[in-house]
Amino acid sequence: MCGATEQGHARNNGAATNLSSDTLVNLDHGDPMIFETYWRNMGDKCTVMIPGYQSLSYFADTENLCWFLEPKLEESIKNLHKVVGNAVVDDHYIVVGTGSSQLIQAALYALAPPDQPKPASIVCAAPYYSCYKEMAEFLRSGLYKWEGDAHTFDKDGPYIEMVTSPNNPDGVCREAVVKKDGGKLVHDLAYYWPQYTPITAPADYDIMLFTVSKCTGHAGSRIGWALVKDKEVAQKMVTFMTISTIGVSKESQQRAAKILEVISNGCKDPKSSNGITDNFFLYGQSILSKRWDKLRNTLKHSQVFSLAKYPIKYCHFTQDFSEAHPAFAWIKAKDSIDDCEKLFRGHKVLTRSGRRFGSDPKYVRVSMVSKEEDFQLFITRLSSIN
Amino acid sequence: MCGATEQGHARNNGAATNLSSDTLVNLDHGDPMIFETYWRNMGDKCTVMIPGYQSLSYFADTENLCWFLEPKLEESIKNLHKVVGNAVVDDHYIVVGTGSSQLIQAALYALAPPDQPKPASIVCAAPYYSCYKEMAEFLRSGLYKWEGDAHTFDKDGPYIEMVTSPNNPDGVCREAVVKKDGGKLVHDLAYYWPQYTPITAPADYDIMLFTVSKCTGHAGSRIGWALVKDKEVAQKMVTFMTISTIGVSKESQQRAAKILEVISNGCKDPKSSNGITDNFFLYGQSILSKRWDKLRNTLKHSQVFSLAKYPIKYCHFTQDFSEAHPAFAWIKAKDSIDDCEKLFRGHKVLTRSGRRFGSDPKYVRVSMVSKEEDFQLFITRLSSIN
Known part of the structure; x- marks a missing residue:
């Protein structure tokens, strides 16, 4: 994009x-x-109505580490992953983002060591999603530096490997390739949904990224989420989101919550012989x-x-x-x-x-x-x- | 925040x-x-209903320089500024953002010269909005560098001065203070609305930032907008938004469009004796x-x-x-x-x-x-x- x-x-x-x-x-x-x-065809099943007095506050839930995450969206996300079986959610924090693009940047910010003289290397096996390079380079950050193809990466020092599975552009299921000490992984699982690829097992990685754009097709909503194992990393991602945009649209979150809920419920509907299914x-x-x-x-x-x-x-x-x-x-x-x-x-x-x-x-x-x-x-x- | x-x-x-x-x-x-x-008290006047099939696309209007800006929001923004008289809109491009926070960063990206050996200086007269410093520093960008109080700024080279008027934190109406060659200005006019300060004249600057958070109180929507005179600057801000979040929530934009429209219409309502007014x-x-x-x-x-x-x-x-x-x-x-x-x-x-x-x-x-x-x-x- x-x-x-x-x-x-x-x-x-x-x-x-x-x-x-x-x-x-x-x-x-x-x-x-x-x-x-x-x-x-779903008609009004997913319609949301938002009155003028709703969502005035910056805050969604001050008790949550991700204070701008709508509780209903969190519930819908967890429920959908359980129904689909594509990711382990129970021991992960959920961080919501303005699409998964913003969460990729939040993850780079959270994983790049702040106390190193040199920026952390960002790599991904080619062919890699073209936007990673642009995201890593556009602000010339001193925290991280795009180093391109993970297959040919041979630098020392901390690195972050993006693992896109299934991969964009080529649809191949992938694993990390660098496997060196000091490496951190971000699993971009935007396409790990049954319409695109067989769900072979629930993914269980340190940072997993998803987006409604690819899950349900609601790209205009700009809603993504990260499942994050480590509390400190999740907190740093929330800090990124706070400085970057002071949270994420409540309207989009409420609508995504509804849509994901409807999808979860529809999963109980078996494939019908005429091909029409909820x-x-x-x-x-x-x-x-x-x-x-x-x-x-x-x-x-x-x-x-x-x-x-x-x-x-x-x-x-x-x-x-x-x-x-x-x-x-x-x-x-x-x-x-x-x-x-x-x-x-x-x-x-x-x-x-x-x-x-x-x-x-x-x-x-x-x-x-x-x-x-x-x-x-x-x-x-x-x-x-x- | x-x-x-x-x-x-x-x-x-x-x-x-x-x-x-x-x-x-x-x-x-x-x-x-x-x-x-x-x-x-406004009841259903501002309620928006969004069906499940709406806003699937990343795009709002491919003919617009800001391709993710909802046409109705653009219309509502222009209309409101005309009704209130707080900013000149006709010869400006509108860039929508996830709150004005994101637009501040988009403006820094657009204004910092990409071809300089040293980063551009970012300054603002103290007391300055505390988030400017955080935004300018958190990614350790090589494009720009926070230099603090504009009153004591004496470096050579390109600089960007944030002019917040009325000012956050102290409410004072301000003008630029550095006034050197090679300077670019960003006018943050988040509080230039009649509930906070007398509207003395329509503002007419190169880049003016506004946000519904402060204009109407809908902080949860995360909608801000920039009025930008120069086409190339506006285009670079759109590029920032594209890489950063691939646009802005369509749901929030639709709701903001409705709310701003209702407010504009309400401005025709005079002050009533009992203090109740639309x-x-x-x-x-x-x-x-x-x-x-x-x-x-x-x-x-x-x-x-x-x-x-x-x-x-x-x-x-x-x-x-x-x-x-x-x-x-x-x-x-x-x-x-x-x-x-x-x-x-x-x-x-x-x-x-x-x-x-x-x-x-x-x-x-x-x-x-x-x-x-x-x-x-x-x-x-x-x-x-x-």
Whole structure:
């Protein structure tokens, strides 16, 4: 999403309705409009009403370490993780953030030793989420320094490794790679939800980050949360949030609490034979699976592009075997094509170049969670390049 | 507000109802609960309803430089400034932020030259808002460096001066003091609203910051806005917001849009003889004026504390002469008392020491915008020290 402003004037958000051959399709960012139909079908079930006298105070719960966290959101988060089985919550503090972006920065602030002469190194295995680099560099902090690909990292001193699993951009499930003394880990689990990947076990790490943007598709709410084992680290993250924005929107928290509650309740709804279900994750998996089938079919005999396969795993949530259906496709162009992003741009499809992820420009990342009409147009154009 | 976590367990937010002599009254932060009664009396006029399918996208308006700004909020902001007459909006870009705190940091990022060997100096005339220092220092940015009191600033090179008017903590209307070449100004006008101070003219500066926390009392919404003259600066502030939090809560923006609209409409309502009015600013002025009268009466013959006077000015909004009724009282203890904050703490009143504002610990800042019961308890305890 960090590139949003550069290409902000490309079509997105469904404002245009006539998609002509001239329409620029913006699949550069992961705007999760794919779930809009589901939410429209839910009607008033998730509607929140906020009267003018509510949430005047900065404070949500002064007894909580995270004093700006709405108690109902905390409850909904814990409940959802238990229902889905994707993370251990009971011995973790919850810190809410303005999206998980802010929590990534809060984690860097909390983990970087304040008393070192040199900044802590920040690393992530390439291909890595392009925004990590931007977040780590934009303020030229003396606390931490972006050092790029974790695979080639060989510096001494404290370091923080971002572990994105499933990974953005390529959907692969990951573990830490550096494994040296003095290292701290931040697990970015934004995509560890059943619609994207099989839930193989509840994650249980020191810092785990999630966001409603990817969990439910409510990117406009800017709500993320961190599950944090260590009290002192959680407290430092809260300090970051206090100085940075004096907490997090109460309205968004209240709405997220409601939406997560509705989703948890819907998880009791089994997959129905006609494919209509209140179970959000089964719905999400079904629609993403159809898109991935369409993409793989389109590229089956391609002479230009290739896609990696994902292993079939048992998902404890769906109680079934399946492969991953990531939120992004990580497409590789054949050897004779140097710049895959440029090729797509020539066909009026905006993608994000592999270069931005510390990888080869033969790759592009393409959003699989756009509006249906954008996805269809992408498939049509892709067929014409093939 | 930056000190919130330190004293988070003190009573606030009206959770407790029995105020015994043991109750700690927290007037350290400026939690604007004073306006709660007004908002309760407004009933459903400001209620917003947000269905589950709304605001899924990161984007609000891709044609706008500030692509995450809700068009209705932009309209409400412009309209309110025109109705109140406190700022020129027509030739300014609007950038929305997660409270004005985030916009202060966005402004520092946008104004600090990126190509200088040394960081730009950040200054503000003492006594200065205590959070500026924390914001400028917490990430040890190489772009800018906190240099403290603008009155004693004598370094060469680029600098950014924060001009807070009316000032937090002391309520004084201010202008820039450094006035050297290469300086950039950020006008923090959070308190430039008729309930706090006479509106003498529409402000027209390069960067002006406002926040609903202080304008309407909706601190929990975390909505601030910047009026920015220069397009490139506005664009850099948007870049900061994009990297920092990928925009701002849509729910809070929608609610703020509604609330500001209702306030603008209420401004057509004249002051009624019984003191009940839909005009929020007249209501606010009236209730603050009563508190200030009570405080001044309590300290009239005090041998321990003193308060500065504010000049009487003509307010173009109320069309009347009045003095200021700031959101904070800046109380000075007599010479024999070294630590005024400690004295109040001994009487179970939490205040913020002058030290935190780059000033003398003989001073404390005391919130005047707390809940009524807290204010009453403060006056009772103050009388007992007097």
